[in-house]
Amino acid sequence: MALPPLTTEMINSVIEQQLDLWPEARDNFFRLRETERRPMIMGDLSGAVQHNPARIRSTGAAVDAASVAARPCFLCAANRPSAQISYEWPDRWDFLVNPYPVLPVHFTIVSKSHTPQAKIPLDMAVMAESAPDLVFFFNGAHAGASAPDHMHVQAVLKSELPLVCLAETFHPEGRHGFMSSAESGLDLPFIFISAVISPDTDGMRTLAAIHNAFGTDADTGDADHGLLNAFFWTGASGLLRCIVVPRRRHRPACFSAEGNRRFLISPGAIDMAGITVTPRHEDFERLDTDTLRTIYSEVGFADCLPPPIMKHFGL
Numbered sequence: 001m002a003l004p005p006l007t008t009e010m011i012n013s014v015i016e017q018q019l020d021l022w023p024e025a026r027d028n029f030f031r032l033r034e035t036e037r038r039p040m041i042m043g044d045l046s047g048a049v050q051h052n053p054a055r056i057r058s059t060g061a062a063v064d065a066a067s068v069a070a071r072p073c074f075l076c077a078a079n080r081p082s083a084q085i086s087y088e089w090p091d092r093w094d095f096l097v098n099p100y101p102v103l104p105v106h107f108t109i110v111s112k113s114h115t116p117q118a119k120i121p122l123d124m125a126v127m128a129e130s131a132p133d134l135v136f137f138f139n140g141a142h143a144g145a146s147a148p149d150h151m152h153v154q155a156v157l158k159s160e161l162p163l164v165c166l167a168e169t170f171h172p173e174g175r176h177g178f179m180s181s182a183e184s185g186l187d188l189p190f191i192f193i194s195a196v197i198s199p200d201t202d203g204m205r206t207l208a209a210i211h212n213a214f215g216t217d218a219d220t221g222d223a224d225h226g227l228l229n230a231f232f233w234t235g236a237s238g239l240l241r242c243i244v245v246p247r248r249r250h251r252p253a254c255f256s257a258e259g260n261r262r263f264l265i266s267p268g269a270i271d272m273a274g275i276t277v278t279p280r281h282e283d284f285e286r287l288d289t290d291t292l293r294t295i296y297s298e299v300g301f302a303d304c305l306p307p308p309i310m311k312h313f314g315l
């Protein structure tokens with residue numbers, strides 16, 4: 001089934017149809033209403049921490065090559081539950097309601113072919129232009145993706161992600177091209193790159209640079225297209241906007257620490273955007289801003305971006 005441009009009514013109707021047909025998704029959706037959430041202010045990022053036990057399958061996912069190869073791919077159409085409705089939107093993608101939502105409107109958009117998470121897919125720009133209520137986000141293969149073997153992106157309401165609101169505040173739409181959060185003097189636990197994409201050849205160059213963006217591996221120093229998170233949405237004046245968060249690690253040290261020092265937190269795009277998901281209640285209760293700043297600084301770049309990344313964006 002093909003979908004037209006995604007209006008607010010269409011978004012609500014897709015969710016309603018899916019929840020009517022799929023009891024497990026419906027249960028998870030209603031449970032989301034009862035999840036505990038508290039504010040987590042880190043400088044200029046007004047985030048929140050959410051206790052969400054159903055997300056353990058994503059946070060705790062074994063993403064090493066052997067584990068991924070040994071399991072059936074849960075994003076391939078042949079392995080998806082029969083109750084899961086699939087809409088073709090846009091071409092070559094399946095648009096699905098996420099059965100383990102972090103936010104009440106939460107979609108997963110899955111490539112029709114089983115190809116790995118590689119560079120940032122520019123089809124996200126097409127999606128963002130056709131669904132102005134939503135922000136589309138991408139977890140690089142080494143930056144939060146729980147299915148690095150199958151290309152997919154996710155979408156939530158753009159009003160729900162604090163990082164999107166922050167980018168709109170400090171980067172005016174009149175300033176086309178890239179801007180680093182560091183140059184704005186914001187107090188943030190990690191640096192990100194914001195883009196305003198004009199509908200001309202400069203905008204095409206901006207998109208090409210986003211597609212080829214990379215992070216830097218903390219251990220080897222190597223550039224890695226899988227070490228980043230990216231967000232696309234339509235801004236207030238109708239221009240396409242993007243955020244790229246260059247990363248240096250997939251997971252923080254506390255993820256594999258012992259005893260009290262262990263926090264089961266594996267930041268993906270949604271966490272970097274200010275919604276930190278803790279599947280375990282003990283982590284929800286004791287997580288404080290200092291610990292979260294440490295987590296962000298271990299997976300992202302807290303003080304400055306490596307020169308090759310700055311050069312890539314012309315900053």
Ligand SMILES: [Zn+2]
Pocket residue numbers: 073074075076113114115149150
């Ligand atoms: Zn697959």
